[in-house]
Amino acid sequence: MADSSDFKEGAGVIDDELLSIRQRRLEFLKKKREENLRALAEGGGVLKDILESEFFPIVTSKKWVIASFYHHQFSRCSILHDHLTKLAAKYPAITFLKMDVEKCPFLVTKLKIRILPVMLFFKNGINTGRCVGFEEFGNKDDFPTILIEEKMEKEGMIVLDESAVEAATAPKDTSSKTLGSSLHSTTLSSKQSEIQKMREKIMQEEDDDDIFG
Known part of the structure; x- marks a missing residue:
């Protein structure tokens, strides 16, 4: 027994x-x-301001991309970019881009950009999601960066501890x-x-x- x-x-x-x-x-x-350390050594880890002509070559050559479309007179665009700058340093293997809407009229029309700020999420060149304004972040200017990270996790980009x-x-x-x-x-x-x-x-x-x- x-x-x-x-x-x-x-x-x-x-x-x-x-x-x-x-x-x-x-x-x-x-x-x-x-992998993040290798990406950092290769020049990742920064929020890059790019031209319209650079957009598709970058987005289609990277697995994960977050692209922010902004206007220099909009304060919330600057607030968002402060968060994205921190996240770019934290997740260097993800490509973080920003584009001035006045300099990319074709993309504004193509991607139906109507409200700023807006973040678009891409996987292997395909747009999988977006955040318009600060609605997903409580519609407050002082929201914590972790709220963007939670959105990134939902998109499959990261795994939070x-x-x-x-x-x-x-x-x-x-x-x-x-x-x-x-x-x-x-x-x-x-x-x-x-x-x-x-x-x-x-x-x-x-x-x-x-x-x-």
Whole structure:
């Protein structure tokens, strides 16, 4: 007959699986950081102001591009560019562009640019999304840069670190016997949910192994 030493308690199995998944993801992110360093050495990491004639050659030759269309008299365009300058330095393998609408009338018409500022997202030369004005950022001038990063993640450009994982897997106070069973069940449920989310994230990342390239 099997004894208790032949089995692991449920929480222990979940902890081991979560640790394994997190380790795979850390290795993946390490690889992407190395790719970013190479891109930085090759001249990436800056928000480039380009001419209309440069647009299509750049966009069609890069995997990921964010292009901002601006007018020099619009203050919100300057605010957006402050954020994009920070993001370009943080994600050098992504190409960040800006274009003066007065100097690119063909693109303004072609891409149906009507409201400024506007950001367009491209993958392999195809426009996959856009942000018009600051509506997605709470329509406030002082929005945090992380809101743009969340949009970038939705577009598949980056993978944000999941700080929520730490909170979800943090030890709970089980000093009360009355609440102990309930807390244990809640912790297991939270970890199981987190494992599922991280599995899906890993699958997405490995399906698109050059996510930053």
